[in-house]
Amino acid sequence: MPITAGTPLAADTPLFIVLNTGSGRHRGNEVEDSIRRVLDKAGRRYELFKVGSGSDLENAARQALQRARSEGGAVIAAGGDGTLNAVSNVVLGADVPFGILPQGTFNYFGRTYGISQDTETATRSLLDSVVEPVQVGQLNGHVFLVNASLGLYPDLLEDREAYKQRYGRSRWVALWSALVTLMRAHRQLNLQLDNGEQTRHLRTQTIVVGNNELQLEHIGIHEQTRLQQGQLVAMTARPLGTLALYGLVLRGLLSRMGEDEHVISFGFKHLRVNLSHRRRRVKVAMDGEIRWMQSPLEFRVAEQPLPLLVPRDDSLRERA
Template sequence: MAIPSEISSPPVSLTGEEPLFIVLNTGSGRHAEGEVEREIRKGLAAAGRRFVLLPVRDGRRLPATARQAVAQAQAEDGIVVAAGGDGTLNAVSQAVLGSGRPFGILPQGTFNYFGRAFGISQQTDEAVQVLLDAVLKPVTVGLVNDRVFLVNASLGLYPRLLEDREAWKQRFGRSRTVAFWSALVTLSGAHRQLTLTLETERGSRALRSPTLVVGNNPLQLEQIGVDEIDQLAQGRLVAMTARELTPLALYGLLLRGLLSRLGDAENVITFGFDSLTVKLRGRRRVKVAMDGEICRLPTPLEFRVAPEPLWLLVPRQPAQREQG
């Protein structure tokens, strides 16, 4: 997920006095109502740092609020900060990319893959300290039909897993255990196979598959046992798909993923790329999940690396950035 060394220097240099414009999704995470906001205010007030808090109670308002934060940051040479789960980070980064403003995060999600990859804690007080003493790091951003994704983008079975997982969370709460049992139930059902044509700079391939996932997070790839992590270090993306599978075989893949051995499965296909065109037979639009948020996009799907990086605030000490 790093950017090759030939990328130019940051568009700004941090002075430690920039105002922070914080988009806070009040519905994210497992904290008591108002707890995250109190932690943010306490930490920044103690440091004497100027900030503007922009709370969002309706997720549909995230894009507009993110654009407002970017406009204010541009006017006052400030930093845009996203406080919430991966979906919140996604929505805010969509507005920040290409704006010339730095991006900070206060992650609150269940898995926190994006933040953990850079040593940024889910503990709000610790993440606030990173904002106060940070350096800028260029981060590769994935695009699908020009929509941003930071961790992954997927179609087919994976969006269905996410939809079902959200329903389970509404009933049983947000936890990794709930997510796991939800996945078991979803995989037990019948699933439509997608007829795909995958076109990259190296040629094309046709196959039938229940899902396609494009990854942009080394921590997630390492956790499930996919070998192409080095492709991310080269500023590329990694595609993961599988040949047509029975429900029993899907259970086998889930088990391999839990054991960090997904890349060893003979039915799994993985490869790195700079750009990927995905054509789907009989589909004019398709559900795509980007960092856990689902929308419908027109086909064909065009996956590529964004032409410029996202400039992320990360811990000053290199050892902290490797925590994962």
Template sequence: MTATDTMPAPSPDALSGLEEKPFFIVLNAGSGRRDADETSEVITRLMAEAGRRFELLPVTDPTRLIETARTAVRLAHDQGGIVVAAGGDGTLNAVSSVVLETGLPFGILPRGTFNYVGRAHGIPQDTEAAVRCLLQSHIKPAQVGLLNGRPFLVNASFGLYPRLLEDREAYKQRYGRSRWVALWSAVMTLAHAHRQLKVQVEYGGTHRTLKTPTIVVDNNPLQLRQMGIRQEDELEHDHLVAITSPPVGTLALYGILIRGLLSRLGEADNVITFAFNRLTVHMGNRRHIKVATDGEIFHARAPLVFEVAPHKLQLLVPRADATEAIQ
């Protein structure tokens, strides 16, 4: 059940008068550097200085994240407020999935390792700077992707990529959260043999059979640019971008990794990319497959359907003058 099943749509002025609306902030205490107390103090201090109404809804148990997000949506709807997610990209995904169809304004305070969503929209990674920008923000509708109806803001994938994410999380639990740990984890994962998947894909009237270790569907212009996939403009035209490859060995996978790190992935002969609005992937006799959306891993029923969501997220982004003021 979504938030829209239990409440009416917001009034026509729900997206106006942002400077007066209260914030209902879902704070994932387990995200990023796990400095939730410090983050709470910064938020409380800056909101008090600004004379802004707000309510913090901390989450210490990850299994209660969606429940807490629903509480925030109800409060924001009843009080004409704004839902804010404070956490990594996985947290932003979870909270936005509850907010999306309500049409309520949605703000973010990045607290993760990569923070692709915030960085793509010019939101500072520093908590104090991010809160100051939030207080002086405006709405920019943001495209959302869907995998079998489940939203994603950064990317969705199946095959090798979810395995990379699983191993990365295990390494982070053991060695700490950093980009270097993530890189070393990828090197170790790619050192092992990987299963090739034979799939049939349909998009834009095209039917293709692919044998591939993975397909990643991207919805983040910053991530595409960083990898060297020069198709970020497609995201402005109600498209997502698929990234895949033919069967390759370990050395070729290392080559793909290195090209991605050097922002030259789009130049690789063994990398295939294409844009689409809706992509259906048939898995042969497989009924379920492990997938990932914004770093969160689960099993999905085949066929897999990747598509652009019919609604856009009413995302709060910094005003130009606010960004300049804090720099």
């Protein structure tokens, strides 16, 4: 039976928690200890599925889902947006409530729904939560919560990850790596975009598809109403030189990207992106994680929403 909006999580619902110990900047067992402390004190039944490497996430999520299904429980993902992505991908369509304990750098998904970035607070609010069905996007059948992209944006993320490994997790490192990536961003994609009603051709360095109001607001793309109408938002630009790209990033940092004359944005429910030339494989990023996919790329709003657990008491939701 589908779970409906506002359904409270029963007080005896066991929690099956997938915890990515590689997420965020917490040390040692800090996150695990916080989760255990709150749940033990409340006497709530739970099980932790700890994962040290991203490649084990899917397997852990499947085990957690299996247990949740057989015991009438909820699946909880503890990690950054990449971890929430991997777990939600397994949970979507399973009619099992999905909770989150955000641990990443940006936590756009959790912040949008008022879920605390403090583990103790977020765990406590899981104990008194209700289901809110939320929209998610899909790219070739794979879920994305915040965004999915191809071209320059995945390159930026990939380079940032490499810089992070070498020089640490600081904003300056991220900015420096972005400037270096943009300096050699000459590769253009030749795309055919088809939304079922019209087809258009576009030469561009990148296309980003967003599903998160907060992120759109932060970069200054004023298409939030599209999301509220049940659409996704595509953002792209005609090919730009290095200086114009720097200008674009600067506008993004100042929340004014929508004012850039080169930016094109539009809403859609379904968009097929064909890559011309004989390129079949393309690098994409989904919620910050890179993978390769085959063209054509089908972006769509998922038919079923995700039954997200949010604090029952609206005043306990944190304003992003």
